Amino acid sequence: xxxxxxxxxxxxxxxxxxxxxxxxxxxxxxxxxxxxxxxxxxxxxxxxxxxxxxxxxxxxxxxxxxxxxxxxxxxxxxxxxxxxxxxxxxxxxxxxxxxxxxxxxxxxxxxxxxxxxxxxxxxxxxxxxxxxxxxxxxxxxxxxxxxxxxxxxxxxxxxxxxxxxxxxxxxxxxxxxxxxxxxxxxxxxxxxxxxxxxxxxxxxxxxxxxxxxxxxxxxxxxxxxxxxxxxxxxxxxxxxxxxxxxxxxxxxxxxxxxxxxxxxxxxxxxxxxxxxxxxxxxxxxxxxxxxxxxxxxxxxxxxxxxxxxxxxxxxxxxxxxxxxxxxxxxxxxxxxxxxxxxxxxxxxxxxxxxxxxxxxxxxxxxxxxxxxxxxxxxxxxxxxxxxx
Amino acid sequence: xxxxxxxxxxxxxxxxxxxxxxxxxxxxxxxxxxxxxxxxxxxxxxxxxxxxxxxxxxxxxxxxxxxxxxxxxxxxxxxxxxxxxxxxxxxxxxxxxxxxxxxxxxxxxxxxxxxxxxxxxxxxxxxxxxxxxxx
Numbered sequence: 001x002x003x004x005x006x007x008x009x010x011x012x013x014x015x016x017x018x019x020x021x022x023x024x025x026x027x028x029x030x031x032x033x034x035x036x037x038x039x040x041x042x043x044x045x046x047x048x049x050x051x052x053x054x055x056x057x058x059x060x061x062x063x064x065x066x067x068x069x070x071x072x073x074x075x076x077x078x079x080x081x082x083x084x085x086x087x088x089x090x091x092x093x094x095x096x097x098x099x100x101x102x103x104x105x106x107x108x109x110x111x112x113x114x115x116x117x118x119x120x121x122x123x124x125x126x127x128x129x130x131x132x133x134x135x136x137x138x139x140x141x142x143x144x145x146x147x148x149x150x151x152x153x154x155x156x157x158x159x160x161x162x163x164x165x166x167x168x169x170x171x172x173x174x175x176x177x178x179x180x181x182x183x184x185x186x187x188x189x190x191x192x193x194x195x196x197x198x199x200x201x202x203x204x205x206x207x208x209x210x211x212x213x214x215x216x217x218x219x220x221x222x223x224x225x226x227x228x229x230x231x232x233x234x235x236x237x238x239x240x241x242x243x244x245x246x247x248x249x250x251x252x253x254x255x256x257x258x259x260x261x262x263x264x265x266x267x268x269x270x271x272x273x274x275x276x277x278x279x280x281x282x283x284x285x286x287x288x289x290x291x292x293x294x295x296x297x298x299x300x301x302x303x304x305x306x307x308x309x310x311x312x313x314x315x316x317x318x319x320x321x322x323x324x325x326x327x328x329x330x331x332x333x334x335x336x337x338x339x340x341x342x343x344x345x346x347x348x349x350x351x352x353x354x355x356x357x358x359x360x361x362x363x364x365x366x367x368x369x370x371x372x373x374x375x376x377x378x379x380x381x382x383x384x385x386x387x388x
Numbered sequence: 389x390x391x392x393x394x395x396x397x398x399x400x401x402x403x404x405x406x407x408x409x410x411x412x413x414x415x416x417x418x419x420x421x422x423x424x425x426x427x428x429x430x431x432x433x434x435x436x437x438x439x440x441x442x443x444x445x446x447x448x449x450x451x452x453x454x455x456x457x458x459x460x461x462x463x464x465x466x467x468x469x470x471x472x473x474x475x476x477x478x479x480x481x482x483x484x485x486x487x488x489x490x491x492x493x494x495x496x497x498x499x500x501x502x503x504x505x506x507x508x509x510x511x512x513x514x515x516x517x518x519x520x521x522x523x
Contacts (some may be wrong), residue, residue, distance in 0.1 A: 229419075229422070354411070358411040361411070362446055363446075365445065367443050370443075374410050375415050375418050375419070377410075377411035378410065378414060378417070378418045379415045382414045
């Protein structure tokens, strides 16, 4: 089959499997990872003209050759042991556990979050250093250093048993939340990696995170206006939501919840599912959402959860109840002022709301949020001028 | 080619005549202003003169080395009178005249009533590497 471009998604699926084969054959992780990157680059160069019959076999062969070349150069220079010189026999066919262990290695607790994210995207996700650097808006040399330091950090970690799945989920969640910048869609990449992880593990929280991602990603088209400005949930055009992704997210979530081992991601996904389920914002089941926030608050001490719960209380029981719930929380929490502004507006106290929106705009952590909040202040001030 | 930094201030810049804070504009005026800023950056990307643009959060802290084994010394948030940078854009242009022209264009962003806000921007040359040919 002649194809003009290389199927990059296939390359990325194969990356952890090929890496796992090399590690199983005795290559150390850092050298194997370099070799796989080189094989990927060679595939991008050569496959358009010579598409391989067995892409994975091709990658393993090329990566192994690159690894041996590097190891020979190394050992010739340093007169080291030649243990890796001989190509071993085919050996047992690597099972999915091998690539699963790569997830754990790349999310190892000894790594900082930014290092774990970078290493996961490269070694498990098959992205190039240049792509990862562009996605995080840092120079390529900086990202290359971050990755090689990360590889040194985990050099001594044995790849023989899985670690705590929660560390892997945290890394994938971080990747997802970074959203979209540059030519790499990190949210889509996080979904792909989580889906791959879910196929290789049996853990309801992995499904919970996958459901959470699918449900949020489904709303993406509605979340920004054509001019790039933020559209709040209540004002989103729900016909622009991806119903197939919502259906999949709900199904994944229901299967996870049926196992009766609730966790943070499942609870967050349940809240996202309730929003996705409502045909209009007015039909949102806020009472159930508050109940899920109560479940979530019991699972985590994250203060942002209590802030969001207060807003949900404002919708379920009225703005006064919401403001009372907010008053019990630390006023310096991100979005606390914005939430107060919103609830004061719902209570009909427009001058107070306008002042709070302007203050919230000054405290905003992103330009999109600031623009959104200043627009709210402008809207209320205009209303007040015209009304009085 | 020479790089210039265009600095925008929250505080500390001269206040233009007829200044109206943004929250006192109409939503449509806010939208028009934001669109103008976006279009300006997009235009410079197309002409090959754009380098970087970032906004800064208004809260900041002065930090100083606190001595061996001691935590950093901090001071802040900044007092109301301090100069406070809101963000920057770096451009790479052929001449100082072009840099002035672009800064003036940015300062002409529409505000209340669609009138240019004529915000004062600070234009600073970025120091470059020494040239290869020196004599």
